[in-house]
Amino acid sequence: MEAIDASLVDWSRAQFALTAMYHWLFVPLTLGLGVVMSIMETLYVRTGREFWKQTAKFWMKLFGINFAMGVATGIILEFEFGTNWSNYSWFVGDIFGAPLAIEGILAFFMESTFIAIMYFGWKKVGKGTHLAATWLTVIGATISAWWILVANAWMQHPVGMEFNPDTVRNEMVDFAAVAFNSGAVVKFCHTVSSSWVLGCVFVVGISCWYLLRGRHTEFAHSSIKVAAAFGLLAALITGYTGHHSGRIIAEQQPMKLAAAEGLYEGGNGQGLVMAGVLRPGADWTQPSEEDKMLFAVEMPYALSLLATHEKNGYVPGVRNILEGGYTLPDGSTALSAEEKMKRGRIAIAALAAYRAAEDPALKAEALSTLRENFEYFGYGYLETPGDLVPPVPLTFYSFRVMVVLGGYFIALFAGLLLLRRRLEKWRIVLWCVVLSIPLAWVASQAGWVVAEVGRQPWSIQGLLPNVAAISRLEVSSVQTTFYIFLGLFTLLLLAELRIMGKAIAGGPDADDNSQPNA
Numbered sequence: 266m267e268a269i270d271a272s273l274v275d276w277s278r279a280q281f282a283l284t285a286m287y288h289w290l291f292v293p294l295t296l297g298l299g300v301v302m303s304i305m306e307t308l309y310v311r312t313g314r315e316f317w318k319q320t321a322k323f324w325m326k327l328f329g330i331n332f333a334m335g336v337a338t339g340i341i342l343e344f345e346f347g348t349n350w351s352n353y354s355w356f357v358g359d360i361f362g363a364p365l366a367i368e369g370i371l372a373f374f375m376e377s378t379f380i381a382i383m384y385f386g387w388k389k390v391g392k393g394t395h396l397a398a399t400w401l402t403v404i405g406a407t408i409s410a411w412w413i414l415v416a417n418a419w420m421q422h423p424v425g426m427e428f429n430p431d432t433v434r435n436e437m438v439d440f441a442a443v444a445f446n447s448g449a450v451v452k453f454c455h456t457v458s459s460s461w462v463l464g465c466v467f468v469v470g471i472s473c474w475y476l477l478r479g480r481h482t483e484f485a486h487s488s489i490k491v492a493a494a495f496g497l498l499a500a501l502i503t504g505y506t507g508h509h510s511g512r513i514i515a516e517q518q519p520m521k522l523a524a525a526e527g528l529y530e531g532g533n534g535q536g537l538v539m540a541g542v543l544r545p546g547a548d549w550t551q552p553s554e555e556d557k558m559l560f561a562v563e564m565p566y567a568l569s570l571l572a573t574h575e576k577n578g579y580v581p582g583v584r585n586i587l588e589g590g591y592t593l594p595d596g597s598t599a600l601s602a603e604e605k606m607k608r609g610r611i612a613i614a615a616l617a618a619y620r621a622a623e624d625p626a627l628k629a630e631a632l633s634t635l636r637e638n639f640e641y642f643g644y645g646y647l648e649t650p651g652d653l654v655p656p657v658p659l660t661f662y663s664f665r666v667m668v669v670l671g672g673y674f675i676a677l678f679a680g681l682l683l684l685r686r687r688l689e690k691w692r693i694v695l696w697c698v699v700l701s702i703p704l705a706w707v708a709s710q711a712g713w714v715v716a717e718v719g720r721q722p723w724s725i726q727g728l729l730p731n732v733a734a735i736s737r738l739e740v741s742s743v744q745t746t747f748y749i750f751l752g753l754f755t756l757l758l759l760a761e762l763r764i765m766g767k768a769i770a771g772g773p774d775a776d777d778n779s780q781p782n783a
Contacts, residue, residue, distance in 0.1 A: 276743040277349045277735045282717075283747065284342045286710060287754040291335030291761075293709050296410060296457060297464010297499075298328040299403035301492055306399050308491075310392045320484055322387075323773035324468065325399075327765055329384060332406075334761045338754060349743065353724050353734035360426050360437045361416055364444065368412035375405035410460075411453050418449035420725050421716070422517045428639055430619050430632060435728075448513050455506035458499045459712060462674055463705040465496025469681060470702035471769055473695040476688055481772050489681055489688070497678035504671055508571065515572035515580070516594070518726060520653060521719035523583045524549075524660040526568060529557045531582035531591075536563030537571065540665070543658050549583055550651030557657075583657070587650045600641075602650035609645025612638035643723065646733040655721040663714040670708035677701060 302324040309317035343365060346354050354361070382390060382398035390398070419425075425442030426435045437443060469492045472485035514522050522528075527543055528535065541561030549557060569578040573594075581599070585591055589601035600608075612635055619631035647653065677698065684691060720726060724734040 270740060273738065273740050273743065274731050274735055276740055276747060277738075278731060280349060280743055280747045280750065281342075281345055283750055283754070284338065284345060285717075286713070287758065288335065288338040288342050289710065289713060290706060290758065291331050291338060292410070293460035293463040293706075294331045294467060295328065295335050295406055296403075296460035297462070297467065298324055298331065299406055299464070300461055301464055301468050301488075301495065302328055303396075303400050303403050304491055304495065305488075306396050310396050316483070316487070319773050320487060321399075323484075323768075324488075325383070326768055329380075330761060330764050330768065332380070334757055337757060341750070349736050349738070350724070350734050351736040353729065355434065356729055356734070357423075357426075357435045357725060359434055360423075360443060361419065363437060363440070364412040364415040364419075368409050372405050372409035372412060376402055376409065379405060407457060410457055414453045414456055415444055415449045417716075418446060418452045419443055420723075421452075421720060422446060422448045422513075423725050423728050428642075430616055430635060433616070433620075448517065451506055451509050451513055455503060455510050456712075458502040458506060459671075459709060461499035462496055462503055462671075463709055465492040465499060465678070466674060466701055466705040468492035469496065469678075470699050473688070473698040474769075475772070477692065477695050477699070481774070482689075484773050486686060486688070490685070493678045493681040497675065497682065500671065500675045500678060504675070507668075507671070511571050512574075518720065519581050520583065520586050520655065521660070521715075522572065523581065523586060524655045524657045524719050525664040525715055527558055527561070527657060527661045528568075528580065528582040529584055531580050531585045533569065533579050534566050534577045535568040535572075535580040536565045537567035538562070539564055541661075543661060549657045550587070550649075550654050552584060583654055587653065602644075602653050605641045605644040606647055606650070608638040608641040609643060609647070611645075612642045613645040616642075640727075643725070643728045643730050643733070646730050647722070652722050652730075655719050660715055660719040663711040663718070667708050667711040667715060670704055670711075674701075674705070674708070 302321050305317055305321040305324065308314075309321055346361075379398040379401040382395065383402050386395050386398060423435075424446050425437055425439035427438045428435050469489050472488040472492070475481045475485040511522070514525075523531070526535075526538055527541060529549065538558075538561045542559040544555060544557055544559050547553070547555070547557045566576045568580055570576060572578060572580045579591065581591055586599070587602045589599040589604065591599050593599050615631045615635035615638065619628055619635060622628040622631055680694070681688070681698070684694065688695060722730045722732070724731050
């Protein structure tokens, strides 16, 4: 196998991570604000009060600014699969491209059609038609998220495919398995509900800022009431789906779970680390006399209950996964990393022999060997067992940031609902809510760090590592485009902040609501 410059892999990953993380600054706010503004317009249609129309139009303005930025970064993100990850696109493009194509054909066109009516149809269509256009815009954005998350869930757990050795491509054989696998359903519910939380934090934060300034108080109180109630529901759903996501990760990606829990030596009856500090500089790929954790506060048996639904269930740690030998849920024995790598190299060699062979008998023999070992094909590209260990500290701490902030947002929304009209008396609470706005993005980004960093070194779990997925480019080219994108995306973000800042400073009174709806 041709040696790949490790820095090319690192820079290609860095560029994709940069684009994805900037893109995800805009997407969750789009999903969250979309539902909040739709609820407010629904209240306008039901009550006939112009106040709710004015309120809906204000949040709709911020939705539109953010939506445009999300589209711009999302387009660049998809192009990178062809520029930086061409081997990935070749190897699984027949499968991965399907949900992305559906997202573009169905969801994006749905959004672009109804968003025009939503923004320009206030005086041209009836209330019911306009409300339908608003909800369909939000539904289109959510459907778009569904197909993107289907594609991502397939990368975490590839199913519904068959490898074609003649084309060296994986081909889809079961669309339903790809579109509706358990990982996709749970990931969608968890991601979208967490986006609703972010949108609601944004709404209550801006509203509390108005209360601190003594402006638009009725607007602020009404917005807080709607967003806090919906946000509390969304936060509870996020926690519930997060629990189910943990169970799926335990089944499909045990190394990710071990990294998220800082679990080096697994066993029966494992506790869940509520708080802990990893030993700085610990080598998670090698055993050592020192514990990998400096200290940890655990909830007894909770990790085993999460992963197996049994108090004394077995949960493997990093060392166990690398060395193998433990019993899997299906009763088989886990192979060691060394054995998987050995079988992966056999599969790669068999594929080469199959493509080179002209004699039918030799071709059939090579194909049989390939099929016997294809499950471990991707492992053949790894150099050492330690390559299978993701960055444990980043995964471990990101997971805790996400969980702690999730609990904080539940308390935040509940507190706002309890205080209600007395909020002006609690200026410290108002400031806490305002300062919580960036924390919503921190929690959202931390969740994606756990999902994607915890999956390393795989582009496709167990099937294709990053080292085999990237395009063969000059490192300098990737570095150059990285800095170009960094500058471009930063300018876009600054532009959004400036435009949204002006809109927020103007307040809801800046909208022209003098004309009633038709």
